[in-house]
Amino acid sequence: MIVTRVHVITHGCQMNEYDTHTITSELVAGGHELAPSPADANLIILNTCAVRGKPVEKVTTMLGEYRKEKLAGRDLTVGMMGCLAQLDEGQTLAKKFGVDILVGPGAITDILAAIESVETRGESFWSLDFKDDLHSYLTPAPNTLTGFLTIMRGCNHNCTYCIVPQTRGPEVSRSLESILHEARAMQASGVQEIYLLGQNVNSYGLGRPDLPSFAELLRRIAATGIPRVKFTTSHPMNFTSDVIDVLAQEPNVCKYIHLPVQSGSDRVLRRMAREYRRDRYLDIIAEIKAKIPDVVISTDMIVGFPGETEEDFEATLTLYEEVQYDTAYMFMYSARPGTPSHKHFDDMPRAVKTERLGRLIERQKHWSNVRNGRWVGRNLRVLIKEPATDSSFVVGHSDQNHTVLVPKEQVSAMGLYTVRVDTATPHTLYGTVAGQQTEAIPLMMAS
Ligand code: SAM
Ligand code: SF4
Numbered sequence: 001m002i003v004t005r006v007h008v009i010t011h012g013c014q015m016n017e018y019d020t021h022t023i024t025s026e027l028v029a030g031g032h033e034l035a036p037s038p039a040d041a042n043l044i045i046l047n048t049c050a051v052r053g054k055p056v057e058k059v060t061t062m063l064g065e066y067r068k069e070k071l072a073g074r075d076l077t078v079g080m081m082g083c084l085a086q087l088d089e090g091q092t093l094a095k096k097f098g099v100d101i102l103v104g105p106g107a108i109t110d111i112l113a114a115i116e117s118v119e120t121r122g123e124s125f126w127s128l129d130f131k132d133d134l135h136s137y138l139t140p141a142p143n144t145l146t147g148f149l150t151i152m153r154g155c156n157h158n159c160t161y162c163i164v165p166q167t168r169g170p171e172v173s174r175s176l177e178s179i180l181h182e183a184r185a186m187q188a189s190g191v192q193e194i195y196l197l198g199q200n201v202n203s204y205g206l207g208r209p210d211l212p213s214f215a216e217l218l219r220r221i222a223a224t225g226i227p228r229v230k231f232t233t234s235h236p237m238n239f240t241s242d243v244i245d246v247l248a249q250e251p252n253v254c255k256y257i258h259l260p261v262q263s264g265s266d267r268v269l270r271r272m273a274r275e276y277r278r279d280r281y282l283d284i285i286a287e288i289k290a291k292i293p294d295v296v297i298s299t300d301m302i303v304g305f306p307g308e309t310e311e312d313f314e315a316t317l318t319l320y321e322e323v324q325y326d327t328a329y330m331f332m333y334s335a336r337p338g339t340p341s342h343k344h345f346d347d348m349p350r351a352v353k354t355e356r357l358g359r360l361i362e363r364q365k366h367w368s369n370v371r372n373g374r375w376v377g378r379n380l381r382v383l384i385k386e387p388a389t390d391s392s393f394v395v396g397h398s399d400q401n402h403t404v405l406v407p408k409e410q411v412s413a414m415g416l417y418t419v420r421v422d423t424a425t426p427h428t429l430y431g432t433v434a435g436q437q438t439e440a441i442p443l444m445m446a447s
Contacts, residue, residue, distance in 0.1 A: 007041035012049025048084035052334035083167035106130030147186035202238035260300035264319030265312035304353030306345030368426035
């Protein structure tokens with residue numbers, strides 16, 4: 001079969017979005033077309049997430065459907081990439097559902113060889129190697145205003161609940177030259193915001209005397225003059241004062257920090273093998289707030305980690321009150337086969353986890369409402385990117401990463417605007433355009 005029309009379905013984090021861009025760049029360079037929907041494609045690639053059980057269930061359902069369509073005679077090749085592809089769990093599913101191409105997170109540049117193998121020899125192709133060189137995604141899609149840029153791969157931490165060290169391997173930092181080269185290519189193509197990505201960006205260059213520190217790297221990216229620089233994810237263990245200083249000093253490095261805490265209880269942090277404790281985390285937050293007025297801080301939290309007592313959970317709630325996060329990504333603990341916590345600890349009843357998650361979400365909504373309310377009556381710089389789900393609005397993100405909606409008739413092009421905030425909800429700010437800063441790309445309105 002000749003594969004010409006490819007559709008990639010992306011689950012999970014921004015690293016996966018970046019990998020999707022990389023693989024689609026390779027595919028286009030190799031002469032393949034991108035199909036606008038799975039129905040138009042003869043190769044569907046699932047870019048998978050394995051961090052929690054739910055995304056795995058989703059992929060299983062989709063693979064089952066494609067298998068049925070193939071048995072019913074559809075001319076279809078199925079590929080799997082992303083974290084699940086790297087695990088025994090994913091490979092068992094791939095065998096069960098007759099996946100033709102399987103490439104792990106370190107092997108996505110094998111995609112053309114994989115297609116060739118399926119086309120010319122009719123053989124399925126699996127690659128799980130970690131190539132030494134981190135590839136570049138050098139052909140940003142047209143009309144892209146936010147460019148994701150992976151600066152490092154993998155993770156050297158071993159949080160007991162997390163599968164990522166197994167799926168993405170140990171930390172490898174990209175060279176400064178290749179990162180700057182890619183940043184300039186993005187800038188030349190009209191990108192207004194560069195989002196630096198890594199599981200733990202603060203470890204960039206650690207143990208590599210030939211590379212700058214993450215703080216220095218941030219300054220180098222800021223010096224390109226790109227209007228905005230953001231980054232994720234930071235680990236409190238490696239979050240150093242020099243990074244806070246860069247945020248405080250460089251106007252185009254956004255005053256937004258995502259600093260996952262996971263739990264407010266030292267006992268739970270120890271069982272999670274997070275290397276910091278509550279006091280250290282709060283010291284970092286105090287330094288950030290002292291040096292960066294109006295900073296926006298978000299976090300990740302896990303509730304119902306094995307053995308978490310009511311007292312431990314209350315420590316998470318009191319930490320929330322102390323930090324007063326602008327927002328939080330909150331997860332029920334999901335026992336992942338292959339992780340130390342799955343092996344050594346017993347999961348707790350789902351009802352307890354659900355009840356605790358509900359209480360945490362209630363505090364998050366309260367604080368997000370308070371924190372978002374501070375912006376009412378003030379101006380924010382917003383990168384308007386697309387029509388909102390409610391078609392009378394367009395949507396974008398502020399420098400501080402708020403989701404901001406403005407009436408669509410006030411905007412004729414995507415780009416950077418000054419927006420006066422009129423009202424705030426826990427998730428969204430609503431505003432009025434007070435000025436236009438760049439007119440990047442005509443806005444395609446949904447009819
Ligand atoms: N490297 C980042 C860090 O350490 O903060 C985050 C990477 S992880 C893909 C994103 C988030 O998923 C974590 O911060 C954690 O809150 C959550 N997570 C990871 N494993 C989980 C699990 N087994 N159950 C529930 N949540 C999990
Ligand atoms: Fe997973 Fe911990 Fe590494 Fe984050 S730091 S990717 S949570 S092991």
